[in-house]
Amino acid sequence: MNRFRIFTSVCVDALAEISKCCVTIENGRIVSLEAIANSGSPQPGDIDGGRSVLMPGFVDIHIHGGAGKYVMDGGEESILEIASHLASHGITGFLPTTVTAPRDEIRSTVEASAQLFHSPDNGKSGAAVLGTHLEGPFINPKKKGAQPEEYIIPPSVDELMAQVGSHLDTIKVMTIAPEIPGALDVIKFLCANDIIASIGHSNASYDEMCLGINAGARHVTHCFNAMRPMEGREPGVVGATLMHKELSAELIWDNIHVHPASCAALINAKGVDGVIFISDGIQAAGMEEGFKFSIGGTQIISKNGAARLADGTLAGSLLTLDRAVANAHILSLKDRAKMSSFNALRALGLSHRKGLIRPGYDADLVLLGANGTVKRTFIGGREIYSADSLVD
Amino acid sequence: MNIVISETKQETGSKAAALGAAVIREVLSNRDSANIIVATGASQFEMLDALVREPDIDWSRLTIFHLDEYVGMPESHPASFRKYLRERFINRLPVAPAAFHAIDAEFDPEIECKRLNALLGPLDVAVAFVGIGENGHLAFNDPPADFGTTEPYIVVDLDTECRLQQLGEGWFPSLEDVPTEAISMSIQQILVSEVIICTVPDLRKAKAVQGTVEGPMTPKVPASSMQNHPKTTLFLDKPSASLLKPQ
Numbered sequence: 001m002n003r004f005r006i007f008t009s010v011c012v013d014a015l016a017e018i019s020k021c022c023v024t025i026e027n028g029r030i031v032s033l034e035a036i037a038n039s040g041s042p043q044p045g046d047i048d049g050g051r052s053v054l055m056p057g058f059v060d061i062h063i064h065g066g067a068g069k070y071v072m073d074g075g076e077e078s079i080l081e082i083a084s085h086l087a088s089h090g091i092t093g094f095l096p097t098t099v100t101a102p103r104d105e106i107r108s109t110v111e112a113s114a115q116l117f118h119s120p121d122n123g124k125s126g127a128a129v130l131g132t133h134l135e136g137p138f139i140n141p142k143k144k145g146a147q148p149e150e151y152i153i154p155p156s157v158d159e160l161m162a163q164v165g166s167h168l169d170t171i172k173v174m175t176i177a178p179e180i181p182g183a184l185d186v187i188k189f190l191c192a193n194d195i196i197a198s199i200g201h202s203n204a205s206y207d208e209m210c211l212g213i214n215a216g217a218r219h220v221t222h223c224f225n226a227m228r229p230m231e232g233r234e235p236g237v238v239g240a241t242l243m244h245k246e247l248s249a250e251l252i253w254d255n256i257h258v259h260p261a262s263c264a265a266l267i268n269a270k271g272v273d274g275v276i277f278i279s280d281g282i283q284a285a286g287m288e289e290g291f292k293f294s295i296g297g298t299q300i301i302s303k304n305g306a307a308r309l310a311d312g313t314l315a316g317s318l319l320t321l322d323r324a325v326a327n328a329h330i331l332s333l334k335d336r337a338k339m340s341s342f343n344a345l346r347a348l349g350l351s352h353r354k355g356l357i358r359p360g361y362d363a364d365l366v367l368l369g370a371n372g373t374v375k376r377t378f379i380g381g382r383e384i385y386s387a388d389s390l391v392d
Numbered sequence: 393m394n395i396v397i398s399e400t401k402q403e404t405g406s407k408a409a410a411l412g413a414a415v416i417r418e419v420l421s422n423r424d425s426a427n428i429i430v431a432t433g434a435s436q437f438e439m440l441d442a443l444v445r446e447p448d449i450d451w452s453r454l455t456i457f458h459l460d461e462y463v464g465m466p467e468s469h470p471a472s473f474r475k476y477l478r479e480r481f482i483n484r485l486p487v488a489p490a491a492f493h494a495i496d497a498e499f500d501p502e503i504e505c506k507r508l509n510a511l512l513g514p515l516d517v518a519v520a521f522v523g524i525g526e527n528g529h530l531a532f533n534d535p536p537a538d539f540g541t542t543e544p545y546i547v548v549d550l551d552t553e554c555r556l557q558q559l560g561e562g563w564f565p566s567l568e569d570v571p572t573e574a575i576s577m578s579i580q581q582i583l584v585s586e587v588i589i590c591t592v593p594d595l596r597k598a599k600a601v602q603g604t605v606e607g608p609m610t611p612k613v614p615a616s617s618m619q620n621h622p623k624t625t626l627f628l629d630k631p632s633a634s635l636l637k638p639q
Contacts, residue, residue: 015556015567273565338566352434352560352596360526360596 002027002381007042008049008367012333013056013357014342023054025363028381032359049367050390052375053333056341056355057092057364058321061173061348062133062222062250062278064097066285066320070295071096072105076112083116083126085286087384089320090366090374092123093130093345093354095172097280099295100136100147106163110134114167123379128364130348131172134163135221138186139201140177145226146315147201148298155182157189171195172348175221177202178212191216196347198250201226202237209240213247219347222280223249223266224258225314242269248347250278251339253327254319256306264330272335276343277324282307282316326372393605393618394625397633401593405438408591408627412439412519413446415587416454419518425453425490426518429577429585430481431531432458432473434561435523437480439591439627443521444484451485457512459522459531459582461495463547463573471563471570495545497575505545505575512544512581520585524592527553528600528613532576537614544581548574560596579617588624590615595631602635 003026011021011033022039024032042048064071067085069078079096086094096113098106109132116122116129123129136147138155153159155176164171173196176183190197199212200221205228220227220241228236235242241249249270253263257280267275284291284302291302300307300315307315325336345355354362363381366374369390377385398404412428419426430440461473469475474494482492493511497504528535534551555570564570582588592601603613605626610616618624628636 271565273569343565346562346565349562351562352557352594356560358556 005039005042005046006049006054006365006367007036007039007046008054009051010333011054011357012337013355014334014338015356015358017332017334021054023357023365025378025381028363030357030359030361030363033357047367047376048390049375052367052369052390054357055333055337055366055368056357057366057377057379058090058277058325058340059130059344059355060086060091060094060127060279060281060321061276061344062097062135063094063281064099064316065283066281068283068287068291068293070283070293071113072098072101072109074105074108074112076115079112079116079129080126083129086127086320087377087379088374089322090368090377091127091321092364092366092377092379093128095131095133096129097133097135100139100144100151102151103159103163106134106137107165110164110167110171114170117170124382126384128379130350131170132167133173133175134171135175136201138176138180138183140180140203142203143177143201143226143228145201146295146298146300146309146313148295155180155186157186160186160189168193168195173198173219175200177204178215178217179204179208184211184215187212187215187217194349199227199237199247203228204237204240206235206240209237209244213240213244218246218248220247220249222252222257222278224262225252242266245274248274248276248343250276252280252317252319253277253324254306254317255327257314257317260327260330263328267331272331272338273343275339276347277321277328277339279319279321279324280317281319285318285320322366322368322372322374393621395605395628395633395636395639396625397628397630399630401629402438404591404593404627404629406442408439408521408589408625409442409446411625412443412521412589413449415519416449420450420453425455427455427457427515428518429457429459429520429522429582430477431522432460432476433523435592435594435597436521438593439521440481444481444486450487451489452487454489455491455493455515456482456489457493457508457517457577458495460574460576461497462571463497463501463575464571466498467496471558495575501547501573501575505543505547508545508575509543517585519587519589520582522582522588522590524590524597524600524604524615525554526557526596526600527551528603528615529554530579530582530615530617532574533579533614535614536611537579537617539579539611539617541578542580543578545575546578548576550574579614583617583621586623588618588621589627590618590624591627592632593629595634597632598635601626601628601632605636
């Protein structure tokens with residue numbers, strides 16, 4: 001039996017913030033939490049977190065790449081390299097996210113992601129693959145952002161099935177524009193198959209948003225970015241997101257894609273249970289400024305803290321969720337634990353075993369040092385990442 | 393208690409449904425009508441899915457009651473148990489049942505209990521399909537459960553452990569949103585059912601299963617009250633049975 005304890009000055013999850021706490025982990029799961037006063041001193045094999053903060057591992061449900069790799073490179077290897085890069089930033093689970101692309105490219109990415117999802121080694125060398133997020137190709141060309149317009153196609157369940165083959169059960173989120181003819185039928189199909197229909201890259205009016213919600217859409221992709229903004233007479237996608245409680249909203253808190261005041265406004269409107277931090281990270285995340293790459297033939301450069309097309313259009317972020325959690329310092333740690341972990345896991349239907357620091361839950365944990373730097377990442381009780389020193 | 397351990401959740405659910413269906417067919421071959429009780433929650437997904445597909449059951453001769461419902465909850469709420477049962481069970485039956493007596497505690501739980509008690513009190517129950525909570529609860533009888541009351545339905549308080557389970561299963565956005573009161577079928581009412589079919593998959597239930605089977609019969613583990621029931625079968629998967637002593 002593999003058993004060890006983590007001693008920490010603060011242990012925070014979506015339910016509580018406990019100081020001076022000792023968490024016992026046995027065979028990959030949390031078995032107890034107790035006050036340090038009752039647990040003696042760290043023994044060999046235990047981890048003395050000193051002044052670090054212990055949180056549930058972060059979960060990123062929208063990420064395209066990192067460390068120079070792209071989830072659509074075509075194989076399991078790139079996704080595994082991204083997974084390992086993510087673990088070094090405290091992410092313990094993620095959804096490899098496709099972009100609008102030819103059917104074969106989407107399909108081979110879905111297959112690679114499904115292989116990893118079902119593998120007994122999932123989560124043993126990096127963040128665990130929790131499924132796949134399909135961003136497009138059923139989106140609105142008017143709000144394409146950096147998605148290649150030539151591969152945007154009309155929504156249909158047949159086309160979706162051709163993209164996913166026998167792996168429908170591994171698809172967890174699909175980003176779709178509800179105003180495009182045929183989209184509502186796809187949204188209904190997604191709901192019937194327990195896949196989150198997420199509205200994004202959309203120019204929907206408020207009325208079109210209501211039809212999408214009525215069809216079963218429950219989520220909004222990178223709120224504020226690549227969508228119709230809110231105006232007094234036409235609430236658009238953003239207004240409907242703020243208004244409708246049943247929608248949870250993804251948010252890229254990198255202080256570039258969304259102004260921090262807009263982030264705060266979104267959280268004020270939706271409450272701390274309705275917002276999910278995502279990175280929307282691409283290859284250049286974790287690489288030096290000036291890193292150049294291409295997606296589907298489009299040249300992209302990492303410049304001024306974000307990835308941009310030649311014309312300056314934002315093309316994904318350089319963010320990792322540890323930085324999002326640090327950027328959101330105006331919120332309590334407990335609220336940040338909700339938005340970086342619990343809310344996403346709840347949406348994925350996994351919150352009964354992941355996302356809280358409670359007995360019975362998987363030991364997917366991150367230890368954070370000063371300024372939110374990741375010191376240790378544990379996935380299923382395994383130490384997957386360790387910074388040189390626990391002391392800052 | 394009989395115990396049946398299966399490899400997977402699906403197998404656990406279909407075996408439980410198969411036994412339940414067999415009992416229902418047997419009862420209906422001797423009587424014109426019968427009453428059954430169904431449960432809700434994540435543990436019943438596979439069982440109900442299999443039960444609605446069981447052949448040769450004349451559902452039109454069955455009256456259906458259910459175990460519990462939150463106080464103050466409209467049927468439109470995603471966590472509503474009557475919504476769950478209509479969507480996952482009643483609406484999927486090949487023919488409509490004789491009656492489905494949904495618990496509606498949105499406005500006045502005391503009056504609703506009186507209504508239900510008048511309906512269920514005089515009836516025999518052929519089969520009760522139940523589950524066990526992470527805290528060992530049976531229906532919404534959280535520990536310490538009232539083993540004595542013979543009222544069919546009662547108003548109960550929900551403890552934090554029980555409310556955390558509901559949060560973890562994703563029915564509510566935050567702990568504050570989980571109601572603190574519910575209407576629950578009483579322990580005694582469940583125990584007067586002729587046959588009890590208890591379906592409990594998942595590792596997170598292992599401790600509760602251990603207490604139910606191996607522990608003393610105590611209100612602290614409400615499901616342990618089934619130990620003396622002559623016709624109870626516990627359907628487990630490998631993870632939920634993992635703490636039981638080898639037989």
